[in-house]
Amino acid sequence: MARLDQTKTPFFDKIKAYGTSGTTALDVPGHKLGRLDSEFKSFLGENVFLLDANAPKGLDNLSKPKGVIKEAQELAADAFGAEHAYFLINGTSQGIITMIMTAVRAKEKIIIPRNVHKSAINGLILSGAMPIFMKPHMDSELGIANGINLSELRETIMENPDAKAVFVINPTYFGVTSNLKEIVKLAHEYGMLVLVDEAHGAHFGFSDKLPISAMEAGADMSACSIHKTVGSLTQTSILLTQGNLVDQNRVQSTLNILQSTSPSSIFMASLDSARSYMAVYGKEKLEKLIEMAEDTRKRINKLKGLRAITKEYIYNHKGYDYDETKIMVQVSDLGITGFDAYNILSQDCNIQMELAETHLILAVLSIGTTQEDLDKFVEGLKQLRKYKTDKQIRHKIRFTYPDTYERPREAYHAPKKYVRVEDALNEVAAENIMVYPPGIPLVIPGEIINEDILDDLAFYKSQGSTILSDTEDGYIKVVDKDNWIKYEGDLWN
Ligand SMILES: Cc1ncc(COP(=O)(O)O)c(C=O)c1O
Structure with a gap:
């Protein structure tokens, strides 16, 4: 329950007042509060440019907030039930990397599910942490990976009592959660921090009809995509923290490494205003x-x-809880894949789904969703039935993940070579390769490329999915083992 006056938007108010004050702008940005005319400006309107200031006097500084940004962050902490909140202008990706770099140093262990977003893997590369991967529970009927199992976590913790942190996804892209309260209790018994990827759960704390939020469950840190489900502009998120296990100074230092020195004031105003709206109207x-x-x-x-x-389906398939603002629709009984359905809905009905998987499509709703949108969705699904086939949709789920050869950071720094995808079997990957969305890597730096990975890549390519990697299509960046002298340097490598 918020204690502060959540109708307040101190940063938004201040930047509005500045933008309309008639200031002579001899500073950056170069559009000079919108005085440069362009097609872009005439489409967006002047107000966008009036709010797009860099670091004018009185507007505070995101890297060391003392004024209106501090006040706006305190209101956010209050609304989200945290002790501290930090505005993120580079998405939850920035928050996830910050959590990992704050909690775990090079060669220290972090217990982490393997179905994490690529930003968590990037956090492992940048921190040098040693991942102890946990296999999530797999739903073989829908072909998706869900949460982690408490008893398996207990075993993993007991085998690795020296781990510094446990990383949890709350919820998965598909809306499924793990028993976070018990996970926190268990991890804290062993002095481990609990870091939560709440990219898809930023709205949880605002209704008790939703799964428990990371802060309510007692987690130490949580990175929330305010842009995904609360309504701020894309790229804006918030990092929340509580408790005395978190070194706040290290959090701010890490954020300052990862963020621009020219944070967008529009982004920060958007966070301030979306937080206020959610705190005031969100529950209802x-x-x-x-x-x-x-x-x-x-x-x-x-x-x-x-x-x-x-929700009943999720309970019956070992999920702990489910975010009912997501709608997952299994389409494969029509003899079409989720990828087909995704394309048909876009082409025939102008409906943009969040993502597709082999068996299903996913709709992500928010407080901005209208009844009319949902009616169109149901109508679109009716249209899908025209495309029914007799095909048996291939049951596609991997129950294993690739073996690890080396820490992600070590593989990232190793000498590389580029091999054709068909020649990559048994090579050690030196890059993340993923389908986007969801952005969960099929293989990460340091893992051995096996036949399943090559098979998956061919399958997703045949479905027209967007496959992201750092390398030209058709090639994979791998570790050049012949020229690799492992660096046995000190602890911080
Ligand atoms: C599970 C998960 N975690 C983290 C992220 C990263 O969030 P952002 O796009 O806000 O950087 C995403 C984005 O899709 C995600 O799906």
């Missing part, structure tokens, strides 16, 4: 949204060949 709007989503699921479940996943 989320509860209405949950009802609308439930009604939509019921309507979808009346359509032959389609199945909207319910």
Whole structure:
């Protein structure tokens, strides 16, 4: 329950006042508060440029907040039930890397599920941490990876009592959570920090009809994509912390390494305003949204060949809890893949889904979703049935992850070579390769490329998915083992 006046938007107010004050701008940015005319400006409107100031007097500094940014961050901490909040202008990716670099140093262990977003792997590269990967629970019916199992975590912790932190995803991209409260209790018994990727759960704390938020569960740090489900501009997130296990000074120093010295004031104003809106109206709007989503699921479940996943399904498939503002629809019984459905809905109905997997498509709703959007979604799904085939959709789920040859950081720094994808078997990957969305790497630096990986890559390519890596299509960057002299330097490498 918030204690402060959540209607306040101190940063937004201040930047508005500055932008409309008629200041003579002899500083950067070069558009001079919108005095440079362009097609871009006439489309966006002048106000966007009036708010786009760099570091004018009185507007505070994100790298060492003392004024209105500090005040706005305190309001955010209050709204999200944290002790401290830090505005992130480079997304939850920045928050995840910061959490890892704050909590774990080179060669120290972090217990982490393997189905993490690529930013967590990048956090391992930058920190030099040694990942102890946990296999998430796999739902073989839907072909997706879910949360982690408490008893397996206990075993992993007991085998690695020297680990510094446990990393948890709350919820997964698909909305499934693990028993976070018990995970926190267990990790804290062993003095380990709990770091939470809450990219898809920033709205959790605003209704008790949603899964528990990281802060409510007692986690130490959580990175929340305010842009994904709360309504701020894309790229804006918040890092939340609480408790005395977190070194706040190290958090700020790490953020300052990772962020621009010219943070966008529009981004920060957008965070300030989205937080206020959610704190004031969120509970009521989320509860209405949950009802609308439930009604939509019921309507979808009346359509032959389609199945909207319910909370009961998640409970029966070892999920701990489910975010009912997400709508997962299994389409494979129509003899089409989720990738087909994603494309058909876009081409025929102008509906943009969040993502597709082999068996399903995913809709991410928010307090900005309207009943009309959901009606169009149901209509679009009805259209899908025209594309029904007799094909048996290949059951595609890997139950294993590649073996690790070396720490991600070590592989990142090793000498490299580029091999054709078809020649990459048994090579050690030197880059993340992922399908986006969801951005969960199929292989990460330091893992041995096996047949499953090559098979997956060929499959996703055949489905027209966007495959992201650092290398030209058709090639993979791998470790040049013949020229690799392992560096046995000190602890900080
Ligand atoms: C599970 C998960 N974690 C982290 C991120 C990174 O969030 P952001 O895009 O805000 O940097 C994403 C983005 O898609 C994600 O899906």
